[in-house]
Each structure stands twice: as structure tokens, then as C-alpha cells.
Amino acid sequence: MNNPQLNKNGELQHLLTTEGLPARIMRDILDRAATFLDTTDGHEIKKVPLLHGKSVFNIFFENSTRTRTTFEIAAKRLSADVVNLNIGSSSTSKGETLLDTVDNLCAMHADMFVVRHAQSGAAHLIARHVAPDIHVVNAGDGRHAHPTQALLDMFTIRHYKKEFHNLRVAIVGDVLHSRVARSQIHALTTLGVPEVRVIAPKTLLPTMVENLGVQVYHDMAQGLKDVDVVLMLRLQNERMQGAALPSAQEYFKNYGLTEEKLAHAKDDAIVMHPGPMNRGVEIDSRVADGPRSVILSQVTFGIAVRMAVMSILAGGKQ
Amino acid sequence: MNNPQLNKNGELQHLLTTEGLPARIMRDILDRAATFLDTTDGHEIKKVPLLHGKSVFNIFFENSTRTRTTFEIAAKRLSADVVNLNIGSSSTSKGETLLDTVDNLCAMHADMFVVRHAQSGAAHLIARHVAPDIHVVNAGDGRHAHPTQALLDMFTIRHYKKEFHNLRVAIVGDVLHSRVARSQIHALTTLGVPEVRVIAPKTLLPTMVENLGVQVYHDMAQGLKDVDVVLMLRLQNERMQGAALPSAQEYFKNYGLTEEKLAHAKDDAIVMHPGPMNRGVEIDSRVADGPRSVILSQVTFGIAVRMAVMSILAGGKQ
């Protein structure tokens, strides 16, 4: 089957999902990302001219200041021109179709689109539509995929654990509604993690989730037992008010990550979260701010990983 | 009469309207625009340092993501610093007058204002008010003028038809409420187009429109007969719900551009539209996406034309 993310030479053409993304491409992205981080100080990210003269359009049909900012910073670190478009308040409300909007932006000399959309598949639709010299990065589509988040998580895991082939990883929380979880599972299994667990109440798990190659747990003590990595998911506010959960307090009692529950994991386990965190709901502050949390490193690595994706797509040689 | 767009040497000082704009200035803009387009690939627009160190303020009192984006891209291609101001949500709501807002922005070291305003004459008012080293570009004022749109249309026509003096051009649709139509008519007649037609129902034509030097048609078959260029206008949603029109369906039946109606035009006629399009209202998708449509070329040329206007106004020598 044709992979819409790769060109005919097998190179990355768009980044739409981690599902079906070859391991060699993932590793290339992680390796490239490492080059953007100053080895003496993980915080410093040098400004490089790789995308000088290129135009990156952040087209956000769904509001997300945080994600938009990470892509904006990454593009500016690469010396690209960045244009932010909050399309919710724009032409589509004037009756124009999504693809007419995209055609117009292409005609304005876009080199790359970073797309966020509430509908699953929106980034794929755009990628299929644009000319071959234009690249699309999926910054989150519905419940479907959020590949740069998953790749920065992989970068973080590799940074702290060096290898994937000997790890036990647990994903905890609202897997059902989470594009992050879906993208993490595909990335982890592709990169060779032998044991991926999901821990959640039944109401927050997709049916047939086992088919994704994961082991299912409903109990934190069992699910966290001897894991190397704990990937927490954000519990969205609307879930807490809905029928899927009895209450935020009840959820925290059963699935909130506390030091007590974390004690079941390995001593050197790391804790990750895609943010923004609901402290006291899915995670306790002592864990979030504790020695095993690498949550802020994820954010820094996220800039480097987005720079890597963009520069591989549009930047040509380094 | 003094032309507020020209300085005392007859050079372009502001771009406010195509009415009264000398043909030599229009031709200069079109010629300069051509230099920004890569001749081997019409899509590529090189980044040039002509406005490096200059500050362009997009001040939009009326929301228009699309137009704002084209000016932002054009200014960034010229290496200007661009500041976007959505004034609707800003100081004017704090009781400050329009001219106080403008004075403040001038004092912040603006070199150029790109102004969009719902009131006709707003850009003129600002141009009369600012210091001589500050330039104003009208990006649409009320029903009055939209000169960069008209100039990019002229560029597109010249690109495909080479000359103006032997053309028959039809403007179709809501001429009454259209600043685009007004600016197109002035540009076409100034550049020597011998026959400009408008085609619309009486309710969508200004009184005395013939005084602008156009021929009036109410029937598409007659109006499109043997034309070289068809300039479609957008039918704004509020018109469709108002008293001026029976219904969008009825409008499409009579004035919507279909392949059948387009057959009355010359075989090599081109079809243009300023966007965003209402497919199935003023234009049929088979025409919009068909071989005679040059609608997306208009968008690309629009970047080059806006770069030309800005660089002639503020960029000095090339």
C-alpha cells in the first residue's frame, strides 16, 4: 500500500501519523533533533538558517496556543518566515471550502503547512491535495493522531533510557479520546518496545484496544509494576463533567499518579505528560515536580523534534 | 487637482485607489511585480532585502485573514518587520480616536500602514494625516476601493493577454456593493481597455454606473458575448439574505458562471475571481476549477504585486 507520508524515493514528504511511519524515518528525526540541542546545556537551541526564505503557515482550525507556539518557535529557530492563521475566525466562516482555503494559501507561496483540526483526517486530506513541493505536518487531528508529540516523547525516552528494545512502558488515562496515546502506541511498537501497557477504566478505553499490540490494565498497582516509563495522559475537563466518570476526585483516587502508586514502577522509572497538566486529577504535584518527572524536558525536546521534522521536510541538506 | 497619492515629483506616495492613478504608475507597479516572480517557475517568490529594517503595520479595523496574510507574506518576502494590529479589539474600544491611534503608531516608528476599514475614505483620512515619510496602502475601505486587488487583476490580465488595448472585459455580479469592481473599472479604463462591461441585475448596480465608462448588461448571454476576460465578483452572504435578491438559487440560475454561459465568451477567455468563492452561487465548480480559470494565479501574482507596491513606496532603489 502506498504510504502517503513518503515520496517515491521513500523519503518523508509529510508527517501525518506515526502509524506506518518506518522506524528508520523515526530514528532520522530523533538523530536530527539531537543536533539542534547544545550538548553542554540541554536548554540552549541555536538559531540556524536551514529554512531561511521558506514560509511556514500555522493553520489552526482548532485553538491551541501552546502547540502553535512550539511550532512557531521551532520555525523561527530555523529562520523561516512564519504566518499564523486562526482559521476558525476566517474565510471558512465566509462559506469557502477547506480545500479552497488551502489552495489559496498554497498560491501565496507556502512551503509548509502545520495543521491543527478538530476533524480526524483533516491533515491527510490537505496532504493529498497540495502540490508535491508543499509539505504538511499534522499538529493534531481530532482523536486520530498527534505525531510530533509522540516523536518528542520517543526522543525523551531515548534520551533517558538509551534503548527501546528492553523497555516496559505504561500509558495511563483517557486513551479513548487521546490522539496522543494512539500516536505513542504506534511509535513505541515501531521502535521495538517489547511491552506497551495501557491503564484506564473501561469507559476510557477504545474497544479492541488490544489489537494495537498493547496489554490492558484497569488497576494502577498491577499496570505500573516494574515499568521503565510512565506516560500520563491529560484528562480533558469535558470528560470529568460527562457520564464517563463519576468525579475528578474518584478518578484521582483510582488513576491519579501519586508517589505511592509510582512506587510500583522501577526505581529509575521516568514520568511524562504531554501537558497541560490537571494537578490533583491525573497527576499529583509531588510526582509532577518530583525527581522522576521529565515533563519539562519533553517541552524542550519538543522544539528540537519539530525543528528536525521541518528541516527534514523542507530544509534540504544540513 | 492635487492627487493625494503622488508626491510633488509625481512619484507614488500612497496607494489609495486606482481612480486617478496615472497609467505610468500602474505600469511601473506591474513591471516591478514581474521582477519578483521566478520566470522559470511562477510559484517561486524569492526573499529580497528591499525593506530590511523597515516596519510595516497591518492595521485592520475590519477582519480579513486572507488579505492580511497576503500583505504579511509580501512584507516578509521583502524582509520588513511586520506588526499585525487587529484594531477592532483594541484602543478604539477604549475611546481613543482613529487619528490618535494612527499618531501613536507613527510615533512607534512605522514606515508603512496597510489599512483595512469598513468606512469608505478611511485610508485617505489616514494618508492626509501622517508625516511625509510614512506611506499608506489601502487594503479595502468600505464600498470605495481595493486598489491592490485591482492591480493584481491587471497583472493577471497582462500576463495572459499581453496587451490591454484590444480587450473586451466583463465584470459580473454585485457591482453595487463591490470596492473591487470600482477599482477594476478605473484600472481597466486607465490602462486602455476599450470595452468594459458590467453584467448584473438592476438591484446590484449603482445608479449612473454608465458614467464610469462601462456598458451595462442584465443578461449573461449578451454580456459575455465575445469577451476576452470575465471578472467574477463575490456575492456576499448578507446580500443573499436581504431584499436585493430572491434567492441564491435564483441568482445562480441567472448570473452564476457555468460552462454553458461561458461558452458565449471567446474560446481563450480567462475567468477570474477575487475570492473567497461561493461555489454554486456566483460560480460553478466546473468553471472555477476548469482550464480557463486563472483564479489561483491571481493569488500568487497578488503577492508579487503587493511586494511591488510596498517596495516602490518604501524600498527605494532595487
Added chain:
Amino acid sequence: MNNPQLNKNGELQHLLTTEGLPARIMRDILDRAATFLDTTDGHEIKKVPLLHGKSVFNIFFENSTRTRTTFEIAAKRLSADVVNLNIGSSSTSKGETLLDTVDNLCAMHADMFVVRHAQSGAAHLIARHVAPDIHVVNAGDGRHAHPTQALLDMFTIRHYKKEFHNLRVAIVGDVLHSRVARSQIHALTTLGVPEVRVIAPKTLLPTMVENLGVQVYHDMAQGLKDVDVVLMLRLQNERMQGAALPSAQEYFKNYGLTEEKLAHAKDDAIVMHPGPMNRGVEIDSRVADGPRSVILSQVTFGIAVRMAVMSILAGGKQ
């Protein structure tokens, strides 16, 4: 007591308030600002590479297009990458805490935060929290402080009056709710102005305002007598509709600055206002636009002063 604005070498680490800011630091800022203004033409502000490769985040928890724009322009004149964040509509509404938001932005490689917040002390809170290589500029916090406004006012006074030690300065209007007034009073007294007056009705004065080292007047004729500088304050609309004032007309009659009232000041007195002005409420148009008004110079100098603050904080050597 430890000064949170200075590092252990006594250099500026954050700019949070003019209260307790040493006179030598204030003078450094004013001197540095002068270097950014072209001496042959006060309007021109050259683009310099002092912050090339640095990232400035404008994080505005309270909307202010005008103040945000001045910082954006200043940062771009310094060649920084600027990211604008309107946090009101972002993560904090997703339940994230202020400090989690800040931590995330730090992890995105911020070099400097420009912070506007409706709560007094917000900038201090952030400054205490961030790593030592990150700098915070307070762009207005609640009723507490607005130090860059006060410093640009000091620059303007020094520009026109040369010295501080022989001046009589009056601050007129709503001192009670004004962070600008508070910051002005601290700056003026620190820089050695021997006589600072406040003129306001009792309902618009803080209790114990005399403790700040000012003389209190309730009558304009007496308060403006022989002053060198008149600092007008903005009367916010909500005050005019509240219980603190009988009406805008009544306020203008008693405290609005007219030519008649200004006649009590020295002949060469200058008039200043932080903007946006309410013409006909706190200031008459003949004064605002008259020969003694330096209101627009304040805006221009404000860019230079903000460039000075930013370059001293993050730009290293000049």
C-alpha cells in the same frame, strides 16, 4: 533586603518596578535608550542585532494591543524572535496553573518574558520562579507597577528639561487605580526631583499617599502653580460609570487639563499622557495637540527605552 530585580553583582536581572530600583540603573537605561535614537532625526530608530537569536515572549494575561505592540517593535528592532501569547484565551483556561504555563514557556527556550497581568505581583511571582538565565519585564501588573512607562516618562522629562534636581512635577488624575502613577512617583523621587505633587479628588487618591513623598492637591490652580512638568493620567471608563465620580463632564470641569488651567504652570511646562487619551475628559484637545504637549514623543522614546531595557537584560555587550 535582597532586591529581586538585581543579580548578585548588582546588575539588572529583571525589570519589575521602579520602587527600589537604584538611580544608577535608571540612568543606565536612559543613557542606553539615547543611543538607539538617531540624533539627527528623533523619529528614526535603527535596527540592531543585539538580540539576534534570542526569543522574547510577550505573555499578556490582560489584553493591551498598544503596549504589546511597543514591546514587539522594540524586540524586532533588536533583531529578536518575538512570540505573542494572549494567555487569556489559552492554557490557563484549560486549568493549568500560571507557573506551569511559565515553566512550559521557559522550556521552549525563552530568553525573556514581557508580562502583563491584571493581578498585582504577577511579574514578581514569575521572576522568582524562572531560571537565572531568563529575564522578566513587567509590562503592567494590576494597580501595582508599570516601570517601562515610568522610565520612558523619565527619558522624556530628561530630554526636554535636561536635569531632574530642579523640577516641580505634578501628576494629575486617578492616582488611586494607576500603576503608572505609582511607578512615576518612585522614579521621580529616585532621580532626585525635589517636588512631586499629585492632584486629584479625594476619591481617586490612595490613603496615606503622602507617605510616598508627594504633596497632595485637590485643586488644579494651586497644584499646577509653577510646575515644570504635568503628567496626566488616563481616567478609565469604568471609573466614570462608577460611584467614585459624579460624571465625566463634572470631572473635566474640575480636573480636565485645559489651556486655562495649564496657564498656572510655568511658561515652558511640558504636558505628558501615557495614552490612550480620553479627549474632553481628562485632557482638552487644544492642550493634547498644543505646543507644550510631548505626548507623541513619549511614544517614540518608549520604543528606545524598551530596547534599552531588553538589551541591558539579555543583549550583553553593545
